[in-house]
Amino acid sequence: MNITIGIDIGGSTTKIIGVRDNIILTPMLVRATDPIASLFGAFGKFVDNNDLLISDVERVMITGVGASHISKRIYGIKTCKVEEFLANGLGGLFLSGLKRAVIVSMGTGTALVQATEDDIRHIGGTGIGGGTIIGLANRMLNVRDIDLIIKTAESGDLSNIDLMVGDISKDILPGLPPHTTASNFGRISDLASNGDIALGIINLVLQAIGMNAVFATRGTGHDKVVLIGNLTTIPQCPKMFGILEELFHIHFIIPVNAEYATAVGAALAFLRHMNFTEVN
Numbered sequence: 012m013n014i015t016i017g018i019d020i021g022g023s024t025t026k027i028i029g030v031r032d033n034i035i036l037t038p039m040l041v042r043a044t045d046p047i048a049s050l051f052g053a054f055g056k057f058v059d060n061n062d063l064l065i066s067d068v069e070r071v072m073i074t075g076v077g078a079s080h081i082s083k084r085i086y087g088i089k090t091c092k093v094e095e096f097l098a099n100g101l102g103g104l105f106l107s108g109l110k111r112a113v114i115v116s117m118g119t120g121t122a123l124v125q126a127t128e129d130d131i132r133h134i135g136g137t138g139i140g141g142g143t144i145i146g147l148a149n150r151m152l153n154v155r156d157i158d159l160i161i162k163t164a165e166s167g168d169l170s171n172i173d174l175m176v177g178d179i180s181k182d183i184l185p186g187l188p189p190h191t192t193a194s195n196f197g198r199i200s201d202l203a204s205n206g207d208i209a210l211g212i213i214n215l216v217l218q219a220i221g222m223n224a225v226f227a228t229r230g231t232g233h234d235k236v237v238l239i240g241n242l243t244t245i246p247q248c249p250k251m252f253g254i255l256e257e258l259f260h261i262h263f264i265i266p267v268n269a270e271y272a273t274a275v276g277a278a279l280a281f282l283r284h285m286n287f288t289e290v291n
Contacts, residue, residue: 013069016057017278018050019098019271020077022119024241025049026271027057030278037061038271046077054085072277072287074098084290091287093280095273100124100131101285102276103237106266112235113227116273117141117242121220125231134227139219141242147212152205160209161245167210174198191258192218213247221255221263228261235262239272 014036019026025043029036039057043049050073058065071085074093084090103114104126113134114124119142125134141157148160174197177189195215199208224236242248243265252263268275280287 014063014067015278015281016054016068016071017098017274017276018053018071018073018075019274019277020046020050020073020075020081021241022076025053025075025077026274027053028268028271028274028278029057029061030275030282033282035268035271035275038268038274040270046080050077050081050085070281072281073290074273074277081290090290091281092290093277093285093287096122096124096133097131097280097285098273098276099239100126100276101279101283102272102274103239103266104128105275105279106239106268106272107235107237107264108266109235109237109264111233112237112264113224113231113233114237114239114272115220115224115227117220117238117240121223121240123223123227125227125233134231135223137219137223139216140240141216143216144212144242147215148209151208151212154209161213161247163206164209164213164247166204166206168204168207169210169214170198171200171203171207172196172198172211173214186258188258190254210247213245214251217242217245217248217251218255221252224263225255225259225261234260235264237269237272238263238265239269241270243269 014029014031017028025041028038041049041053068088071088071090074095078092099114099116111127114126116122120138120140122136149155173192174194176187176191176193256263
C-alpha cells in the first residue's frame with residue numbers, strides 16, 4: 012500500500028496519521044505520560060484499526076518533543092525524525108490549502124512559524140498555552156482535567172472577570188470597540204463562579220496567543236494565520252479568535268484536523284523530500 016505514517020510525540024499526547032496519495036488516513040490520538048509507550052500504543056492502534064500489515068508501511072516519520080527518546084526503527088520499518096517547526100509549517104499549509112501564512116502551533120506552549128512553499132522558519136513563540144490553562148485552573152479551581160475545565164467554562168461570563176474598554180472610557184477609542192479587553196482578570200468579582208473563572212483563563216491564554224500571532228503578521232507581511240494544535244479543539248476558540256480577526260483584519264483559520272497538523276507535516280517531509288534524519 013506504500014503508506015507513510017506521521018507521528019507527533021508530544022508531552023502528554025501522541026498523534027498519528029497515515030498519508031497515501033496525498034490523502035490523510037484515520038487521524039488518531041493517544042494520551043500517555045511516557046513518550047515511548049504512547050508512540051507504540053498509537054502505532055499499534057493505527058495499524059489494527061486500519062487492517063494494515065507492517066509491510067504496508069513504507070516509512071514512519073516522527074516529530075515532536077518526544078521524538079528525542081526514539082533511537083531505533085519502529086518495528087524494523089525505516090524511521091526518520093523531522094524537525095518540529097518544519098512539520099508545523101508543512102502541515103499547516105497543507106491542511107489550510109494556503110501557499111503562505113503564519114502557522115501557530117498551540118500545544119502545551121505555543122510556537123510560531125513563517126511558512127511559504129519555499130521557506131519555513133521558526134519566528135518565535137510563547138510559554139503560554141495549554142499548560143498555562145491547566146496550571147492556572149489547578150491553582151484557582153482545583154481542577155487539572157482539560158475537558159472538565161472546558162466544560163466548566165461553558166457557563167462562564169467574561170463580564171465578571173475581565174475589564175473592558177467600555178468599563179473605563181466613555182469615549183469611542185479608534186480601533187478599540189467598547190467590548191475590547193482592557194485587562195484580563197481586571198474586573199474579577201467576589202461573586203465570580205467557577206465557570207466565569209474557567210472562561211477567563213481560557214480567554215487569557217487564547218488572547219495572548221492571538222496577539223503574538225498579530226505581531227508576527229506585522230513582521231512578516233502575512234495576513235493569514237493558521238491555527239493548529241490541541242487548543243484548536245476548544246469550543247470557545249473560533250469566537251475568541253473571531254474577535255481578534257475583527258479588530259486587526261487578519262484572517263485566522265482553523266483547518267479540519269488542525270490538531271493533527273504536525274503529524275501530517277512529518278509525513279509530508281518524506282513525501283516532499285524535505286530535511287529529515289534517519290534513525291539507525
